[in-house]
Amino acid sequence: MSKINVLVVGSGGREHALVRACKASPMVAWVHCTPGNAGIAYDAQCHQIADTDIKGVVELAKRIDADLVVIGPETPLVAGMGNALRREGFKVFGPNAGAARLEGSKSYAKEIMRAAGVPTADSAVFTSFAAAKEDLDYFDFPVVIKLDGLASGKGVTIVKTRTEAETILKQNMLNECWEDTGTKILIEECLAGQECSILALCDGETVLPLEPAQDYKRIFDGDEGPNTGGMGCYSPVPHVPPNMVTEIIETVHKPVIAEMAKRGHRFCGILYAGLMITPEGPKVLEFNVRFGDPETQVILPRLESDLVEVMLACAEGNLAGHELEWKNESAVTVILASDGYPASSSKGDVISGLNYLYGGVEEAEVFHAGTARDGNGSLVTNGGRVLAVTALGWSILNARTKAYQAAEGISFLGMQMRTDIAKLPAEINIPQR
Ligand code: AMP
Ligand code: GLY
Numbered sequence: 001m002s003k004i005n006v007l008v009v010g011s012g013g014r015e016h017a018l019v020r021a022c023k024a025s026p027m028v029a030w031v032h033c034t035p036g037n038a039g040i041a042y043d044a045q046c047h048q049i050a051d052t053d054i055k056g057v058v059e060l061a062k063r064i065d066a067d068l069v070v071i072g073p074e075t076p077l078v079a080g081m082g083n084a085l086r087r088e089g090f091k092v093f094g095p096n097a098g099a100a101r102l103e104g105s106k107s108y109a110k111e112i113m114r115a116a117g118v119p120t121a122d123s124a125v126f127t128s129f130a131a132a133k134e135d136l137d138y139f140d141f142p143v144v145i146k147l148d149g150l151a152s153g154k155g156v157t158i159v160k161t162r163t164e165a166e167t168i169l170k171q172n173m174l175n176e177c178w179e180d181t182g183t184k185i186l187i188e189e190c191l192a193g194q195e196c197s198i199l200a201l202c203d204g205e206t207v208l209p210l211e212p213a214q215d216y217k218r219i220f221d222g223d224e225g226p227n228t229g230g231m232g233c234y235s236p237v238p239h240v241p242p243n244m245v246t247e248i249i250e251t252v253h254k255p256v257i258a259e260m261a262k263r264g265h266r267f268c269g270i271l272y273a274g275l276m277i278t279p280e281g282p283k284v285l286e287f288n289v290r291f292g293d294p295e296t297q298v299i300l301p302r303l304e305s306d307l308v309e310v311m312l313a314c315a316e317g318n319l320a321g322h323e324l325e326w327k328n329e330s331a332v333t334v335i336l337a338s339d340g341y342p343a344s345s346s347k348g349d350v351i352s353g354l355n356y357l358y359g360g361v362e363e364a365e366v367f368h369a370g371t372a373r374d375g376n377g378s379l380v381t382n383g384g385r386v387l388a389v390t391a392l393g394w395s396i397l398n399a400r401t402k403a404y405q406a407a408e409g410i411s412f413l414g415m416q417m418r419t420d421i422a423k424l425p426a427e428i429n430i431p432q433r
Contacts, residue, residue: 006070013367032047077097079098118369139187145184145187204267207257208319208323213292213299216418229385257271274283333367336388338385
């Protein structure tokens with residue numbers, strides 16, 4: 001078989017990890033990325049087309065003769081980039097807009113889960129402030145308030161009191177004249193337990209799980225402060241053993257994929273379930289329809305198999321019979337974020353400490369997210385999450401030590417980094433498997 005050209009759409013740490021995995025595939029001739037970032041530019045041919053420019057990406061795919069297009073972020077998926085590319089005959093890894101609604105609308109995801117009998121938190125949907133406020137009587141506090149649509153991981157607030165809940169509802173649902181804006185929100189039961197992310201490859205019918213990962217959503221140590229896109233991650237997850245992954249695939253991913261197919265929305269790509277492992281068993285907090293960021297930066301470095309081969313199989317609808325092999329190592333990723341994140345982000349601060357051009361550090365791998373080159377060619381910050389530093393190790397503790405050693409050598413003005421990523425109790429930090 002002749003070698004193929006792959007186009008990765010996006011510009012984050014996730015896309016850098018995807019680009020590296022594609023570059024490592026013996027099946028691949030050229031890896032292209034749009035728009036990419038300063039680090040991706042060392043691993044792929046980057047183009048200047050925004051990841052939200054559907055027409056532009058279709059034209060680019062034609063121009064570079066792409067054999068496979070991998071769409072990284074949720075926004076273009078929800079907007080129908082998959083549909084536009086498939087209409088032109090391209091093989092695409094990533095769902096069409098109809099299936100991407102699983103992430104694009106939390107109320108739609110709840111509807112699908114209800115129909116498919118998937119365990120999830122109790123919730124109610126509102127577009128009227130008065131009705132939402134009244135419903136608070138029927139929830140025990142704390143409750144979780146969620147915006148229905150895409151919010152880059154920042155549309156969820158856990159509120160401890162009724163007063164706090166009313167303030168959040170008002171902020172989101174009313175305009176300056178105290179009229180309903182029609183904004184759709186969910187009020188949800190607050191679940192307690194340990195979280196984990198279970199991502200699976202899907203071709204519309206067959207589901208193939210990836211190794212579990214544990215993300216850290218809050219900005220500060222000890223899970224304090226506002227939610228972010230994710231500040232760090234580790235894999236595997238000791239509290240999610242292989243039999244639990246199988247249970248989750250059987251009770252969550254497979255019924256959801258079947259329900260979507262029944263409704264005419266074949267799901268091709270990654271179905272990512274964010275779960276809470278409660279005393280009653282795993283319950284779904286949310287679905288994403290793409291690789292996680294930073295989950296991808298711990299999962300892909302552990303993958304032994306050829307990612308391109310299985311993504312292509314998904315795009316062609318023949319995933320059945322494929323299996324994945326994993327390295328016998330753990331991975332830890334630490335995110336370095338810019339000043340002000342997640343409320344804002346700073347740009348243009350010079351990054352130092354990366355000891356060769358695109359950012360390798362001894363014993364660790366650096367994936368670029370918000371990075372760019374300034375007028376002098378210096379590497380500078382260009383967004384909220386700037387770099388992801390990943391290390392592999394013979395245990396989570398070993399990987400953690402290496403990731404932090406590498407991360408501590410990197411600096412830029414106002415750099416934020418959690419210091420407790422993958423800090424697990426000693427008894428859990430035994431070598432994996
Ligand atoms: P989501 O974007 O829905 O995953 O929510 C972001 C984060 O909010 C999750 O990773 C959890 O930490 C938290 N969260 C969301 N829903 C719930 C819930 N029902 N109970 C407790 N925590 C939740
Ligand atoms: N790490 C969470 C996400 O990718 O949505």
